[in-house]
Amino acid sequence: AQxxxxxxxxxxxxxxxxxxxxxxxxxxxxxxxxWYVQYPNQGLQLLLKYTSAATLVKGINGFxxxxxxxxxxxxxxxxxxxxxxxxxxxxxxxSNSGYSTLTxxxxxxxxxxx
Amino acid sequence: DTGVSQDPRxxxxxxxxxxxxxxxxxxxxxxxxWYRQTLGQGPEFLTYFQNExxxxxxxxxxxxxxxxxxxxxxxxxxxxxxxxxxxxxYLCASSVRQPNEKLFFGSGTQLSVL
Numbered sequence: 526a527q528x529x530x531x532x533x534x535x536x537x538x539x540x541x542x543x544x545x546x547x548x549x550x551x552x553x554x555x556x557x558x559x560w561y562v563q564y565p566n567q568g569l570q571l572l573l574k575y576t577s578a579a580t581l582v583k584g585i586n587g588f589x590x591x592x593x594x595x596x597x598x599x600x601x602x603x604x605x606x607x608x609x610x611x612x613x614x615x616x617x618x619x620s621n622s623g624y625s626t627l628t629x630x631x632x633x634x635x636x637x638x639x
Numbered sequence: 640d641t642g643v644s645q646d647p648r649x650x651x652x653x654x655x656x657x658x659x660x661x662x663x664x665x666x667x668x669x670x671x672x673w674y675r676q677t678l679g680q681g682p683e684f685l686t687y688f689q690n691e692x693x694x695x696x697x698x699x700x701x702x703x704x705x706x707x708x709x710x711x712x713x714x715x716x717x718x719x720x721x722x723x724x725x726x727x728x729y730l731c732a733s734s735v736r737q738p739n740e741k742l743f744f745g746s747g748t749q750l751s752v753l
Binding site (some may be wrong): 529567569617629 | 642643670672674679680681682683684695697730732734740741742743744745746747
């Protein structure tokens with residue numbers, strides 16, 4: 526069984542500030558971890574993916590995430606928030622390397638103020 | 640690449656009625672997934688097709704739900720005898736089988752059961 530916990534249903538930052546969205550996972554086997562972003566009225570879009578190659582994963586739009594096995598965490602960061610980053614972010618996990626039956630967290634809404 | 644298309648975007652129905660949703664994946668994608676997302680929750684995996692074969696179904700998919708993918712192209716998801724608890728966003732995603740599989744999500748069909 527696997528699960529994902531996202532701490533904080535809403536995170537507010539000022540434009541230009543550091544973005545930190547937290548994700549902790551539980552998996553009985555080595556996990557594959559993902560961050561997706563969902564803009565209003567749009568489909569989910571993959572930001573980045575961890576597949577055991579490198580613990581620091583760089584994604585699109587300046588986001589990155591670090592896999593920490595000892596902390597079972599995969600937090601998402603961006604050095605400087607932009608207004609266009611305002612969206613809902615989902616962390617997801619799968620133990621299946623063959624196909625993508627993902628288990629998602631509940632999501633974190635990122636609010637960016639001027 | 641026209642993206643994953645879902646129809647309709649919104650569906651309002653009365654309890655007990657049957658509804659059917661359609662998903663058109665990206666043309667060369669042989670994998671297709673259905674997920675369901677309720678308010679305040681992340682998406683939950685429902686079922687997975689590789690070409691026309693339905694290879695995995697979640698226990699969330701009760702007997703009232705049936706999905707098909709004839710000829711390995713578009714897919715339909717039918718819900719019979721709808722219940723108010725079926726109200727959710729139904730998401731479709733497609734991909735190609737490759738070492739770093741990437742899911743492309745549609746914008747979803749929002750179902751409201753009155």
